[in-house]
Amino acid sequence: MTTLVTPAVPGQGPGPGTGQGTPPGVAPSLRPGMLPGMIPPDDVVPRPRRSWGRRNAVWLVLLPIAIVVAAGASSFRVWAFWWPVGLHQEVDRVALGEPAHLAGEYYDMGFDVPERAETTVLREVDATVTSVEQVDALPAPSYGDPVAVPEGSVVYEVQVHFVAEPQTDLSGCQIALVAEDGTRYGESTTDALGSSNRCSTPDAEGFVSEQPEWDVTSFVLADPDAEITQVRLAFGGPEYVTFELP
Amino acid sequence: MRHGRRRITWKGTALVVGAVTAGCALVTYLPQDKGVDTPFIVEGQVGETLDLTYAELTVTDVRVADTLTGFSEAAAAGGTFVVVDATWRATQGETSFLGAEITDRQGRRFWPTDLTGCSTSANAQPGYAWRTTYCFDVPRDALAGATVRLARGGQSEDHADQRRDAVAVIELGITPSEAETLWEAEETVVPEEPGYAPASAGGSEG
Numbered sequence: 001m002t003t004l005v006t007p008a009v010p011g012q013g014p015g016p017g018t019g020q021g022t023p024p025g026v027a028p029s030l031r032p033g034m035l036p037g038m039i040p041p042d043d044v045v046p047r048p049r050r051s052w053g054r055r056n057a058v059w060l061v062l063l064p065i066a067i068v069v070a071a072g073a074s075s076f077r078v079w080a081f082w083w084p085v086g087l088h089q090e091v092d093r094v095a096l097g098e099p100a101h102l103a104g105e106y107y108d109m110g111f112d113v114p115e116r117a118e119t120t121v122l123r124e125v126d127a128t129v130t131s132v133e134q135v136d137a138l139p140a141p142s143y144g145d146p147v148a149v150p151e152g153s154v155v156y157e158v159q160v161h162f163v164a165e166p167q168t169d170l171s172g173c174q175i176a177l178v179a180e181d182g183t184r185y186g187e188s189t190t191d192a193l194g195s196s197n198r199c200s201t202p203d204a205e206g207f208v209s210e211q212p213e214w215d216v217t218s219f220v221l222a223d224p225d226a227e228i229t230q231v232r233l234a235f236g237g238p239e240y241v242t243f244e245l246p
Numbered sequence: 247m248r249h250g251r252r253r254i255t256w257k258g259t260a261l262v263v264g265a266v267t268a269g270c271a272l273v274t275y276l277p278q279d280k281g282v283d284t285p286f287i288v289e290g291q292v293g294e295t296l297d298l299t300y301a302e303l304t305v306t307d308v309r310v311a312d313t314l315t316g317f318s319e320a321a322a323a324g325g326t327f328v329v330v331d332a333t334w335r336a337t338q339g340e341t342s343f344l345g346a347e348i349t350d351r352q353g354r355r356f357w358p359t360d361l362t363g364c365s366t367s368a369n370a371q372p373g374y375a376w377r378t379t380y381c382f383d384v385p386r387d388a389l390a391g392a393t394v395r396l397a398r399g400g401q402s403e404d405h406a407d408q409r410r411d412a413v414a415v416i417e418l419g420i421t422p423s424e425a426e427t428l429w430e431a432e433e434t435v436v437p438e439e440p441g442y443a444p445a446s447a448g449g450s451e452g
Contacts, residue, residue, distance in 0.1 A: 183338060
């Protein structure tokens with residue numbers, strides 16, 4: 001038989017004169033998890049204690065997920081700042097005289113082709129480095145004063161043949177010579193003559209291609225003792241192609 | 247017996263408090279800041295070519311001027327201008343050289359001015375030496391014993407962008423007696439625009 005109010009301790013019940021020796025609100029004999037007035041279960045069967053792994057199974061599953069999420073959230077600088085700037089992904093590697101396919105997406109501002117403004121565009125260019133030769137002097141630039149070869153420098157003339165759809169964006173073109181020790185010569189978007197449109201012909205008016213095929217010549221300053229082993233072509237990266245010199 | 251509610255135990259409390267205390271003590275007392283922040287200082291003199299790993303740097307000349315004149319403007323110094331001519335030769339790839347300041351014997355630091363064609367930074371690639379002129383307006387008592395600090399890491403109050411990177415510190419070679427003479431002289435300097443360095447400005451390695 002049960003009652004709704006069951007004093008756990010004699011003398012604990014309501015009424016004057018009770019509570020002597022016991023501070024109010026304290027029930028010393030109550031079992032953990034029991035409040036005054038609760039009915040104690042009379043058929044508690046001790047269950048076998050589960051292992052640590054079983055008790056924490058949910059958290060063990062969530063832990064690797066949390067680690068991946070935390071690492072991804074804190075690595076935003078890699079893809080937001082580091083990866084887009086610089087040449088990090090070699091998409092093709094060929095020998096001198098062979099065509100390489102350079103494909104990569106970029107965000108078009110629409111300066112030359114307004115229809116492409118503020119869209120992500122896939123740029124595809126087939127390029128062939130046909131010649132890399134050391135020359136004695138720099139030719140006259142398209143504009144500005146003639147540039148003399150600085151003391152302590154040598155000049156390489158790099159010739160590249162391009163095939164691409166007309167209206168392909170060619171801004172940010174980099175034609176770099178890589179030496180055996182890893183030094184990168186001429187990786188700037190501006191060449192030794194001051195041209196900042198290195199993948200376009202000298203008479204080009206904008207930064208988009210006008211013909212299906214064309215040739216360009218770019219000049220790069222290098223150290224006299226540099227052993228040039230590669231040419232890299234890119235449009236700001238992160239994708240680039242490598243031409244290995246014999 | 248468990249009823250789904252855990253009790254706070256002295257053992258668990260001591261474990262958490264102890265771990266937090268130990269972590270705070272490690273962060274507070276280990277000298278980790280110095281190890282993380284210190285740049286690799288490469289010291290040298292005027293005319294000496296310094297290897298900064300990412301570039302070779304030569305301070306080719308140091309001049310003092312009351313007035314700088316350029317293509318379209320002239321500038322009078324509040325104190326006096328210290329004009330530092332330097333050449334950078336990048337050795338790895340295209341590099342911007344953003345750090346430039348003069349430090350005097352009292353530890354005061356003076357940042358460069360961009361008046362009349364003076365540069366506050368430079369940009370160069372491997373394959374050539376690039377000439378740059380820095381100008382600093384400093385007070386009279388800063389001349390003697392001053393050094394110039396040049397690096398690729400950006401210029402800031404705490405040198406935050408130069409941590410764990412090579413930094414050049416070059417003695418300007420101004421003695422106290424020379425400082426008085428330089429201060430009294432009335433000189434006008436026309437800073438050169440940045441450009442390819444001539445062979446004579448290439449320092450000990452040409």
